Amino acid sequence: MSDVKYSKEHEWIKVEGDIGTIGITQHATEMLGDIVFVELPDVGSSVEKDGNAGVVESTKAASDVYTPISGEIMENNQAIVDDPGKINSDPENEAWFFKLKIKDSSELDSLMNKEEYDKFAKESGN
Amino acid sequence: MEIKKTSLNKLHQDNKAKFVEFAGYEMPIQYSSGIIEEHKFTRSNSGIFDVSHMGQLFIYGDENLTNDLEDIFPLDLKNLKLNSSKYSFLMNNEAGIHDDLIITKLEEGFLIILNAACKDNDFKILSSLLKDKYKMVMDDERSLIAIQGPKSVEILNLILKTVADLNFMSGNWFTYKDQKLYVTRSGYTGEDGFEVSISNELAEVFTNELLVNGAKLIGLGARDTLRLEAGLCLYGHELSTDTTPIEANLKWAISKERLNSGGFIGSNNIISQIKDGAKKIRVGIKPEGRLIAREKTKIYSESEVIIGEVTSGTFGPSVNGPIAMGFVDQEFSKKETKILLEVRGKKYPANICGLPFYKKNYVKGAN
Numbered sequence: 001m002s003d004v005k006y007s008k009e010h011e012w013i014k015v016e017g018d019i020g021t022i023g024i025t026q027h028a029t030e031m032l033g034d035i036v037f038v039e040l041p042d043v044g045s046s047v048e049k050d051g052n053a054g055v056v057e058s059t060k061a062a063s064d065v066y067t068p069i070s071g072e073i074m075e076n077n078q079a080i081v082d083d084p085g086k087i088n089s090d091p092e093n094e095a096w097f098f099k100l101k102i103k104d105s106s107e108l109d110s111l112m113n114k115e116e117y118d119k120f121a122k123e124s125g126n
Numbered sequence: 127m128e129i130k131k132t133s134l135n136k137l138h139q140d141n142k143a144k145f146v147e148f149a150g151y152e153m154p155i156q157y158s159s160g161i162i163e164e165h166k167f168t169r170s171n172s173g174i175f176d177v178s179h180m181g182q183l184f185i186y187g188d189e190n191l192t193n194d195l196e197d198i199f200p201l202d203l204k205n206l207k208l209n210s211s212k213y214s215f216l217m218n219n220e221a222g223i224h225d226d227l228i229i230t231k232l233e234e235g236f237l238i239i240l241n242a243a244c245k246d247n248d249f250k251i252l253s254s255l256l257k258d259k260y261k262m263v264m265d266d267e268r269s270l271i272a273i274q275g276p277k278s279v280e281i282l283n284l285i286l287k288t289v290a291d292l293n294f295m296s297g298n299w300f301t302y303k304d305q306k307l308y309v310t311r312s313g314y315t316g317e318d319g320f321e322v323s324i325s326n327e328l329a330e331v332f333t334n335e336l337l338v339n340g341a342k343l344i345g346l347g348a349r350d351t352l353r354l355e356a357g358l359c360l361y362g363h364e365l366s367t368d369t370t371p372i373e374a375n376l377k378w379a380i381s382k383e384r385l386n387s388g389g390f391i392g393s394n395n396i397i398s399q400i401k402d403g404a405k406k407i408r409v410g411i412k413p414e415g416r417l418i419a420r421e422k423t424k425i426y427s428e429s430e431v432i433i434g435e436v437t438s439g440t441f442g443p444s445v446n447g448p449i450a451m452g453f454v455d456q457e458f459s460k461k462e463t464k465i466l467l468e469v470r471g472k473k474y475p476a477n478i479c480g481l482p483f484y485k486k487n488y489v490k491g492a493n
Contacts, residue, residue, distance in 0.1 A: 036416070
């Protein structure tokens with residue numbers, strides 16, 4: 001999937017036109033452990049690249065979710081709020097976090113492709 | 127300081143443990159199946175916990191030792207039967223808690239199981255209080271393995287015949303591969319189970335036998351969710367030198383006879399707190415919805431006055447919802463009292479509730 005990009009904070013973004021769908025990577029879920037709570041940004045709110053865009057909590061700890069791209073939140077995924085376990089079972093597909101209207105598509109240039117991200121995740125080990 | 131490893135460290139690695147440092151030891155926080163599955167497996171089957179980082183303190187002595195220990199612990203030790211165990215605490219003069227512990231009467235003295243983070247300090251305090259009159263051994267030649275959950279009795283009985291005859295909170299010596307093990311029927315998960323004190327050299331082969339018979343290794347992560355569901359205190363969270371057993375709602379652990387007569391360290395403060403009431407008290411807290419309130423979350427009354435703080439909070443896998451414990455001002459401690467929890471700058475509704483969150487499955491009580 002060439003239209004998916006990755007951030008160093010372990011988020012993925014799938015771009016379709018000017019809409020980006022964002023979630024956290026499989027690698028991130030493996031580090032977090034069982035996810036039991038998620039808080040998502042409100043529809044209509046604006047988020048800034050690398051800024052806070054929600055929270056995930058595992059049985060162990062709370063972690064911030066960052067957005068890899070700036071934009072306006074168009075939709076958030078209530079299914080993972082109701083059943084956060086979905087994030088562990090299908091993080092890079094069904095358990096997306098939110099969709100946003102991309103403000104500046106040049107921000108995508110700083111993100112990694114799949115191959116670069118896999119290498120980054122393996123080397124960083126965290 | 128170099129990190130310490132228990133004698134099961136290699137077995138943890140072989141079972142793909144994720145490690146954390148805990149009280150100077152490299153300990154498994156979870157294995158590959160994850161905290162929720164490990165938690166549920168313990169509740170339905172049998173979980174093995176390496177708790178070898180905890181202190182196993184043997185104190186040798188006769189009636190003089192019993193008398194001296196009664197000056198320290200709020201227990202009726204003279205009437206404690208051979209091989210019976212009691213939950214208790216080591217306190218300072220103001221009844222603040224240095225540590226919570228399990229003390230067991232042995233033929234030649236007492237065995238005290240201490241928290242890993244406190245054991246060295248406990249040893250110093252006890253040596254000084256006992257004026258070095260008795261032989262005290264913090265035995266790091268022995269491992270401590272807990273096996274917890276409803277199938278544990280059946281599994282352990284295959285290896286140590288007659289272990290099933292032990293009553294809750296009592297123990298005995300057993301023989302395994304020509305060595306002596308001390309086994310107590312106890313634990314800290316809210317389930318029936320055992321704690322096995324075994325030589326370091328046999329710990330791994332013994333644990334492998336438990337594994338072959340269907341038990342699974344469980345990490346400290348699930349140990350924490352299990353004890354919190356069971357409403358049990360954890361040192362460094364609910365218990366500290368700033369908290370008394372009365373405030374921690376542990377009056378049940380103080381022997382009635384000793385409450386009347388006093389004469390143990392901290393007894394003055396305990397007796398006066400029972401008479402006048404403690405200002406703060408430990409309670410169970412059930413957040414509404416799925417919100418998790420972690421340790422140090424501020425607790426407010428409905429009128430938004432600060433009334434306390436959360437000491438432990440997580441998601442309870444068997445309760446299938448968030449749970450917490452904390453301390454609140456006495457007047458807000460009644461069940462069903464509505465409170466507010468401040469998480470990430472916002473206040474969320476919660477209710478004071480009874481403990482435990484999850485009903486215990488202990489076998490018949492010994493006393």
